[in-house]
Amino acid sequence: MSNIVAIVGRPNVGKSTFFNRLIQRREAIVDAVSGVTRDRHYGKSDWNGKEFSLIDTGGYVLGSDDIFEAEIDKQVELAIDEADAIIFMVDVESGVTGMDEDVAKLLRKVNKPVFLVINKVDNAKREEDAVEFYSLGLGEYYTIASINGSGTGDLLDALVKALPEKEEVVEENLPRFAVVGRPNAGKSSFINALIGENRYIVTDIAGTTRDSIDTKYNSFGFEFNLVDTAGIRRKSKVKEDLEFYSVMRSIRAIENCDVCILVLDATRGFDGQEQNIFWLAERNRKGIVILVNKWDLVEKDNKSTLEYEKVIRKQIEPFTDVPIVFVSALTKQRVYKAVETAVEVYNNRSKKIKTSKLNELFLPIIESYPPPALKGKYVKIKYIMQLPTPQPQFAFFCNLPQYVKDPYKRFLENKLREHFDFHGVPISVYMRKK
Numbered sequence: 001m002s003n004i005v006a007i008v009g010r011p012n013v014g015k016s017t018f019f020n021r022l023i024q025r026r027e028a029i030v031d032a033v034s035g036v037t038r039d040r041h042y043g044k045s046d047w048n049g050k051e052f053s054l055i056d057t058g059g060y061v062l063g064s065d066d067i068f069e070a071e072i073d074k075q076v077e078l079a080i081d082e083a084d085a086i087i088f089m090v091d092v093e094s095g096v097t098g099m100d101e102d103v104a105k106l107l108r109k110v111n112k113p114v115f116l117v118i119n120k121v122d123n124a125k126r127e128e129d130a131v132e133f134y135s136l137g138l139g140e141y142y143t144i145a146s147i148n149g150s151g152t153g154d155l156l157d158a159l160v161k162a163l164p165e166k167e168e169v170v171e172e173n174l175p176r177f178a179v180v181g182r183p184n185a186g187k188s189s190f191i192n193a194l195i196g197e198n199r200y201i202v203t204d205i206a207g208t209t210r211d212s213i214d215t216k217y218n219s220f221g222f223e224f225n226l227v228d229t230a231g232i233r234r235k236s237k238v239k240e241d242l243e244f245y246s247v248m249r250s251i252r253a254i255e256n257c258d259v260c261i262l263v264l265d266a267t268r269g270f271d272g273q274e275q276n277i278f279w280l281a282e283r284n285r286k287g288i289v290i291l292v293n294k295w296d297l298v299e300k301d302n303k304s305t306l307e308y309e310k311v312i313r314k315q316i317e318p319f320t321d322v323p324i325v326f327v328s329a330l331t332k333q334r335v336y337k338a339v340e341t342a343v344e345v346y347n348n349r350s351k352k353i354k355t356s357k358l359n360e361l362f363l364p365i366i367e368s369y370p371p372p373a374l375k376g377k378y379v380k381i382k383y384i385m386q387l388p389t390p391q392p393q394f395a396f397f398c399n400l401p402q403y404v405k406d407p408y409k410r411f412l413e414n415k416l417r418e419h420f421d422f423h424g425v426p427i428s429v430y431m432r433k434k
Contacts, residue, residue, distance in 0.1 A: 002044065002051045002052050002053050002255060003052040003053070003084040003085065003163040003164065004052065004053045004055065004082060004083045004084050004248075004251065004252065005052050005053070005054050005055070005083060005084065005085045005086070005087060005159065005163075006055045006057055006079035006082070006083035006085075006086050006087070007019055007054070007055065007056050007057060007086075007087045007089060008057050008072075008075060008076050008079050008086060008087070008088055008089070008103060008107075009088055009089035009090060009100075009103065010072060010097065010099040010100065010103070012091070013089045013090055013091040013119055014089065014091065014119040014120060014146045014147070015056050015057070015089050016056055017146040017147060018087075018089065018117075018119065018144070018146035018152075019041070019043070019054060019056035021146055021149055021152065022043070022045040022054055022152075022156075023043030023044065023045050023054060041055060041056045041057075041247075042054070042055055042056075042247065042251065042280060047156040047157070047159070047160050048156075048157070048160055050160040050163065052084075052159075052160070052163060053251060053255065055079070055083070055247075055248065055251070057075045057076075057079055072099070072102075072103065073102065073103075073106065076103055076106050076107070077106065078248060079248075080106065080107070080110050080112070082248050082249070082252075083112070084112065084113075084163055084164055085112060085113040085114075085115070085159060085162055085163055086107065086110070086112060086113070086114045086115070087115045087117050087155075087159070088103060088104070088107055088114055088115065088116050088117065088138070089117045089118075089119055090116070090117070090118055090119070090133060090136075091118070091119050091120055092118050092119065092120050092121050092126045092129050092130050092143075093120050095129070095132060096132055096133060096135055096136065100136065101136065104136040104137060104138055107138060108137055108138065113159075113162035113163070114138060115142060115155060115158065115159060115162075116133060116136065116138045116139070116140070116141040116142070117141065117142050117143075117144055117155060118130045118133055118141055118142070118143045118144070119144055119145065119146050120145060120146075120147075121143035121144065121145055121151070122145040122147075122148070122150065126143075127143060130143050142154060142155040142158070174216070174223055174224050174225050175224040175225070175258050175259065175343070175346040176224065176225045176227055176256065176257040176258050176259075177224055177225070177226055177227065177257060177258070177259045177260075177261055177342050177346075178227040178229065178250075178253040178254055178256070178257035178259070178260050178261065179191055179226065179227070179228055179229060179253075179261045179263060180229050180249075180250040180253055180254060180260055180261070180262055180263070180277050180281075181250075181262055181263035181264055181274065181277065182264075182265075182273045182274060182277075184265065185263045185264050185265040185268075185274075185293060186263055186265060186293040186294060186329045187228070187229065187263045188228075189293075189329035189330060190261075190263055190291065190293060190327070190329040190335065190338075191215075191226065191228055192329070193329045193330075193332045193335045194217065194219075194226070194335060194339065195215060195217060195226075215228060222339060222340075222343055224342075224343070224346075227253050227256060227257050229249050229250055229252075229253040247273070247276055247277065247280070250277050250280060251280065254277075254280055254281050254284055254286060255284055257286060258286065258287060258346050258349060259286060259287035259288070259289065259342050259345050259346050259349070259424075260277075260281040260286050260287065260288050260289070261289050261291055261338065261342055262274065262277060262278060262281070262288060262289070262290050262291065263291045263293050264290065264291070264292055264293065265293060265294050266292045266293060266294045266295050266297065266298045266308070266326070267294055267297055267298065269311070270290075270311070270312045270315055275315060275316075278290075278316060282319055282426050285391045285426050285428065286349075286391075286426075287342075287345035287346055287348065287349040287424050287425050288322050288345070288424055288425075288426075289322070289323050289325065289338065289341050289342050289345055289424055290312065290322055290323070290324045290325070291325050291326075291327050291338050292308065292312075292324060292325070292326045292327065293327055293328065293329055294328060294329075294330070295326040295327060295328050295333070296328040296330065296331055296333065305326055308326075309324050312324060318410060319426060321417050321422065321423055321424070321425075322423075322424050323341045323344075323345065323423055323424050325337055325338045325341055341424075344423070344424070345423065345424035345425060348421055348422050348423055348424060348425045349390075349391055349392065349424075349425045350390070351392065351420065351421075351422070352386060353386050353420055355384070355385045355386070358384045358385065358386065358394070359383065359384055361419055362381075362384050362412075362415070363381075363384075365415055366381050369411070371398075371403065371404050371405075371408045372405075372408070374400075374403040377400055377403060379398050379399065379400045379403050379404055380398055380399050381396050381397070381398040382397055382398060382399075382434050383396075383397040383434060384396050384397070385397075387430075391425065391426070391428075392416075392422060392425060392427045392428070393427070393428040393429075393430065394412075394416065394427070394428070394429050394430070395430045395431075395432045396412065396429065396430070396431050396432070397432050397433070397434035398431055398432075398433075398434060399433075399434065401431035401432055401433055402431075404431045409429045409431070412429050413427050413429050416429075
């Protein structure tokens with residue numbers, strides 16, 4: 001369970017450059033994700049073997065400066081609530097501004113690690129100028145130049161030292177399903193429809209994270225933990241439609257579950273925010289079920305579900321092998337089907353395929369459709385195996401792994417999906433030197 005670090009500060013101090021610098025280093029090694037990541041404001045990083053999630057709050061605020069003033073306070077408050085550590089970034093070129101002072105005022109009251117980071121310090125003169133930031137009353141500061149990375153090492157050393165140790169909780173091996181989605185999509189109603197009157201709850205375990213509540217659910221022969229992000233400490237101060245709010249709330253739940261049940265409001269469609277949450281789950285390699293809620297409120301003709309499904313699948317390309325269930329939490333229509341589907345996806349995610357079977361099936365396919373030759377060199381794939389990871393990852397051993405491009409990997413992924421049921425589960429395909 002990784003810690004969350006939020007980067008706060010006013011616009012144009014270099015938060016995003018710094019953010020990109022930190023996740024690039026990590027993504028270059030670990031996340032070989034095809035296609036561009038859609039959501040530029042959330043990523044994972046690690047330093048000295050300690051992993052943490054990083055949120056660039058700047059990316060969630062658009063608008064003129066005066067709108068910004070109000071929004072930035074909300075964001076800082078939310079970051080204070082949800083993050084384990086906060087990086088407060090300021091800019092040596094413009095010195096201490098009124099807005100910096102506002103943010104500092106909020107941060108001085110916090111009993112979490114706060115790192116004051118002064119950006120754009122790339123010579124001795126600016127090093128001297130940095131002293132004026134002591135006036136913010138946040139104690140010691142770190143000077144960096146995020147454009148070339150100088151100074152970031154010391155900052156990260158201090159940061160990972162200050163992150164609280166997450167205690168590994170030993171639990172029974174029940175599947176964990178997280179119910180996520182934007183505010184008012186009907187997450188609470190869905191959960192109530194499941195456990196409502198006939199409360200089959202064995203226990204209410206307060207989750208490992210201080211904010212998501214695990215409900216043990218036991219009914220219709222299924223047993224699992226339900227991680228509810230719906231009613232978590234609603235903040236009256238935070239405007240409900242704040243995109244940042246939903247994403248921040250979902251991050252912990254998603255990182256902490258096996259299958260994400262993404263609830264969306266049929267009357268609003270699958271828009272930016274749902275997509276952010278969808279790609280967040282995909283990038284964390286979790287199983288995904290999409291629930292289209294409030295389906296009873298939509299005007300329908302006989303083609304509606306198909307049309308609606310088509311629109312969603314178009315938006316989640318290339319990962320389209322995802323179950324979409326149309327439900328109404330209010331009338332309990334197909335709520336049981338939703339749970340059944342989530343259990344199926346969970347089983348698909350933990351599926352192991354015998355090496356002999358993989359080779360038997362794939363070697364002939366690869367023979368008939370080999371990877372395209374590059375610069376006159378032919379790639380020969382000799383052997384295939386599934387890696388011993390919690391989610392499906394496959395290694396194809398070959399002579400020239402660097403020559404196999406994404407389209408061919410996608411071809412292999414599609415063949416895997418064709419022959420084995422990985423409905424709702426992201427698959428990783430790696431080329432390895434034999």
